[in-house]
Amino acid sequence: MAIEIVRPGKFSLIVSTPVMPAAGTVGFGDRYRDLLDYERLGALVTNPVTIEPWSGAAGTRVIGLDAGVLAHTGLPNPGLAKVISLNRRVWAKMPIPVILHLVGTSPRQMKRAVAMIDEVDEIAAVELGLSDDIDLDSAIDLVAEAARMEKPLIARLPFYESYELALPIAEAGADALVLTAPPRGTARDPHSGKLVSGRVYGPLVKPLNLRLVGRLRRQIPDELPIIAAGGIHSPQDARDYLEAGAVAVQVDAATWAQPKMLERIARDLGGWIATRQKDALPDEWNPDMSHTEAMQRRARQPDD
């Protein structure tokens, strides 16, 4: 099966199952190779990358919660150039499209990123992460700048601001939306006694985001695909999001707790999704539109 996950127009991004890992959960390359069959996934979404290198957060970064976890990694990464050179070969071998998650900082830096990324065929699309405290104008500028890229642009909206941001971001040039980034929260480190603020993962995020997806799906243009993320821990969780109008889903921390669950969900929906084709491919979709490298690479795969 082939599912289009970006809006009709200049670009296309086809996945064979509407299930992929969320940014920040599976690394930059194939770190889960021993535990996951990547071929079964719809796409690889990399860990967040910044133009400049970032060091990890200091001190505690992980706090186990009841049925969840709070993580504040600080998004350690060696910077875009290094991430590309280190992982390019692995990406080329990936049987699925590679979506690079780029941390949105400044339009100036974004310009440099766009130039670099356009040179890298192994990158099928970019997912732009918008920070939680971003204001509407900065967000629009960032997305407009990123949209100059010759690849599909997916924008990941912060949990608390997604209502305000969804439409403007779409108009600024995003080809799809990820709803949403994990909500930020604060928890006490039981060992150091310190408060740590970071992202909150767990099954209870799902009913919150399912409502959000259901409402936003009815508010934004049908042609703009929504990729749902947040609290998916079972195939049924994923199906609920598709029922709510998402074309695909991202599984986050469940993969850490139970790696096989990501693959199970992907296999399960890989079959189930047949009935969703209509939603997955909006009517305006034009079959002979230009295709991304991902598409061409898929063509070379033994068909599954």
Add this chain to the structure above:
Amino acid sequence: MAIEIVRPGKFSLIVSTPVMPAAGTVGFGDRYRDLLDYERLGALVTNPVTIEPWSGAAGTRVIGLDAGVLAHTGLPNPGLAKVISLNRRVWAKMPIPVILHLVGTSPRQMKRAVAMIDEVDEIAAVELGLSDDIDLDSAIDLVAEAARMEKPLIARLPFYESYELALPIAEAGADALVLTAPPRGTARDPHSGKLVSGRVYGPLVKPLNLRLVGRLRRQIPDELPIIAAGGIHSPQDARDYLEAGAVAVQVDAATWAQPKMLERIARDLGGWIATRQKDALPDEWNPDMSHTEAMQRRARQPDD
């Protein structure tokens, strides 16, 4: 110990431990008498009451989640007049202040409610529930109308709007804020297959609201007490909220799953809170201010 939980001024509301049940969890009267020692709690917060009778929601109203529950009761209640006449005697016997949770509908209805409630000595204070989709102006009008009451007014803010509402609501006359009502969400009923939207309860709500309380505490005037609510499932959860600057906490669905937990938290913080007196009683607090009936009733209690 005696903790003031409303802002200094016309009214006072003293609790002996900074722990109370959240609206909607323990009923209108003493339904938990066999499972809880009410004397150990700081106050009783009733189930939501509306001026007119409301029938319960139709169909499924409860969906068990992983480490949580979604409930959409529809707030069934026989209406304010009936609720008062049915529960007045029980309230009079309560060893703790009774806080009536009133569902905010229209200012017109609020006027009638205020008149009725002012007549009822057994009600120590009112907690006003603001609906999730309420706009700022309606919220302000409601609170302004409710503030005419001769009792302390506590406003419970919706999860998603609390940032926008906190300051204006405080200025409109609220004597304290409850942060926050349970977030709304949507889940699929495994039996009927239908989507149900309602309120989401569970431990994972706590890190989200702890962050919110921590941030808002630094944004709103020190003299305005915050009562923290959301995802409290252990004494440590409650302590974290107090550390973040809340004067008291409300325990919600944990009481359904494990009634004794509410009492444990209350007993635990009843002792621990000693060190919080300063926060609990702002410096501006004037000891010979007028006291509520609750205060006078407490005076008649064997001291604990």
Add this chain to the structure above:
Amino acid sequence: MKESQAYIERVKRVNRSHQRLELAVDQSLTALRAGQALLARPMNKDYEAEQWDPYLRELWFPVEVQARNIVVVERPARAHYLPGQLLSLIGPVGQPFRFRQKLRNILLIAYDTAPAALLLMLPPLLAKQVSVTLVLMGSARQYETSHLPEEVEVFQADDSLAWPDMVMTLGWADQVFVLVGQGDEMGSFAAVMRLMRERHSELPTNYVFGVLQRELPCGVGACHACVLNLRRAQKLQCLDGPAFDLTDLRLN
């Protein structure tokens, strides 16, 4: 109504789909009668380490109360229970079934649910020579009954909810209890009521009872999640149920 602790003493499979748990319970619970239930959840000695998945208490209808403070419940075989597990129980929840004085023939119907909630009444009724007929409808037909007392006459309804001797059974029955699965309870009750009405032009009160087993968040009448609309009043499954006169319940 109180909270008490219990241990799972033994777990044994009774048929393809179900297992029985023997619970060592507090003395007070051995007084529990047919119709009354327990709200159960696994618990941890260290309450700061309490686990919250599963979250809501499960509604357990005992199927047997033995000597030595043992209460037996029947649970789906999929569910995973280990002997030695500590439990917190709230109960008894609800009112005992009210049987006719001179009950001679009783008809029990399980519709889209295992009949567990109807089994505790069997020993006393059979001891009183009451003849018991159990009809399994819908998905309940997959429930194997070989472990039930042989005096109980068991029928499988067909897809139109009819069964052999239906007319006779309905005619003889002094009382009928209809247990339905979670989901569209009122719809299931309505379907069964149509059967009844074909027999009795005018259904008497205290004749046919609907038995509910919705999830109960609190079990004590506090959360109002189990409100039911009766002709003249609102009632709560947890306090007034689980059985309600179907001529009194609003089915739409």
Add this chain to the structure above:
Amino acid sequence: MKESQAYIERVKRVNRSHQRLELAVDQSLTALRAGQALLARPMNKDYEAEQWDPYLRELWFPVEVQARNIVVVERPARAHYLPGQLLSLIGPVGQPFRFRQKLRNILLIAYDTAPAALLLMLPPLLAKQVSVTLVLMGSARQYETSHLPEEVEVFQADDSLAWPDMVMTLGWADQVFVLVGQGDEMGSFAAVMRLMRERHSELPTNYVFGVLQRELPCGVGACHACVLNLRRAQKLQCLDGPAFDLTDLRLN
């Protein structure tokens, strides 16, 4: 590195504070060596019924690998485990400890933590006549050692982290492994390094190793929650650890 399933075969208390779990594991895990760990979580046969509290996998350092595919781990006594519990294990996680070729005397330090992560090395080292000294610091002093091999010489450090014969032990030791509890790991390492530096003006490399046991969300180098800053590089506890040369680790 793979995911496999295991059962808890036996649970037995070894001292006031700890219990040992005998796990029936996949053959592949019996090759596991001192320093390597398992990421464990209870699991359910029916994966749609998977339970998510606790959520993160626990980092278990085996203390013994027996015949018949039995791996033994040591856990706090508070934690509640039942025989028969099905587990999902990811492992082996991390690199084996690297011992000196001609290791004669080894010093093990457990600081604010039970020494479990250091115990799997004991049988092989003792078999090779290596003399082992175990020093318990901070809260580790409450750990009872009567169940450890008697050849192991055990000391309790005082509040200034000193112990009888400290000077001698430090002088003799060919290698030192410092295991610290969760929380301020770098601070604890720094405290121990001060002791060392009092003895050795210039600390050699491959002499004193810090051993970490932070929570590992993924264990495969994907989540980047376990990043450590070394002098010249960043490393991951889950892939490169758990032991790092303390002369190489940035302690501030």
